[in-house]
Amino acid sequence: MSNRLYSILSGLAILVVWALAAQIFANRLLPGPLQVLQFMSEEIRSGDLIWHLVITLCRVAAVYFVAMTIGSVVGLAMGRSRKVDRILDPWLIVLLNIPALVVIILAFVWVGLTEVAAISAVAINKIPNVVVTLREGARALDPGLDEMAKTFRMSRSDVLRHVTLPQLQPYFAAASRSGLALIWKIVLVVELLGRSNGVGFQIHLYFQLFDVTGILAYTIAFVFVMLFVEILLVQPLEQRASRWRIKPA
Template sequence: MIALPGVPSLRSSFYRIYPALSMLVLLGLWHIAANATASATLPSPSAVLTVLAGEVRSGNLFHHLGATLSRLAVSFVLAMSLGSALGVLLGRHPHLDRFFDVWVMLFLNVPALVIIILCYVWFGLGEAAAVTAVVVNKLPNVVVTLREGTRALDRNLLEMAESYRFGRIKTLRHVIAPQLFPFFVAAARNGVALIWKIILVVEILGRSDGMGYQLHLFFQLFDVAGILAYTIAFVGVIQLIEWAIFQPLETRAMRWRR
């Protein structure tokens, strides 16, 4: 088939509807399975939508969603800031990297649940302990990603910056930062995916609000429709963040390859 200039081909147009078609198939299968089982443990999409609408009208969804997103934002900023700085530092200084590598590997392999429990035991069931637990769990991943990115820096560009006497700030801004940007975006994208899952556990164990707390409450009531309603709402918000922020950033980070 010959595509005319400026006119999208039939195949490309068909590919664009794949996501919507896939979602419709999923909803259809869900509806069929719910009707076939006729059980409260597998509510239909319409039942879940009814619960979701009720939570929106009451304001409960916005309250708990806002609490979780605020913890996610604070934890994300702290983990990315500290992790990026430490990753660049270890990548630029082999002796420090050699010394602290054991620490990084240790925190990478400590279960998230253990860190959450220890933070609550040491610092109490407060907001600071919750955020600290999330940051400590995410920090090693950011350090490793940025450390590998720093190790992959183009040495010729660094030597050129030194020859032209750029200085530390100018070298960081014009030579190091552009090369590390793809690694930073990768760490950020993975960070959001990991942090929000850890936050749910943190909220289940020691907070009185948030998506995790509400999911735990629905679990105690065996309210599967409520669990699915809050899950769909939160996943939708995370997907919106992915489309609006991380996909444009990834496109920008990979622009130099084109």
């Protein structure tokens, strides 16, 4: 039996355990998989689910873009220059150790319950991780290739495109991967605390109604969307970028 089959069986086992537990307890607060699926399809037909999913996805994308851009620039600067590293390191340590929840609350208190506050709050939570990863990447750049590019007079844009970025690619990938996972979870919290739409807002709503079916339906739907993003977008891009990693002949 192949290992893949084990994974599939194990995944099915989760569903079976869930369904059995729902049968045994027969409680409104523990709906079975079928009930959740039914609720999901109703919400899809009414358009609510899609609407809130799209809103949340947009926020995730916005935060991802902002955090990756700022985090990369700062991380690369810190990795390339000891001075910049020394100057910014205390900031980094402070940011890395502030709980996400505190940043979110302070952003809403100081900026107001706005989209800007929501997106920056999540970005501030994510940026330190990107900085740390890309700083590692910048430190690992091969000086030999830099010298090669210098002696052969490669233009700045060529160096960036053919020498520097390919070396940083694994670090971008690592930051993206851990980033997406972190961002969407924090985005839900932000929506729960201070937005009037999005998956987090819906979960909050169903929490107040004590409607576990709704909570599970939205959560599962969003987890699946993020899995699809991973499988359809992140993995193929990574594979394409690492084509050259072939074992020596």
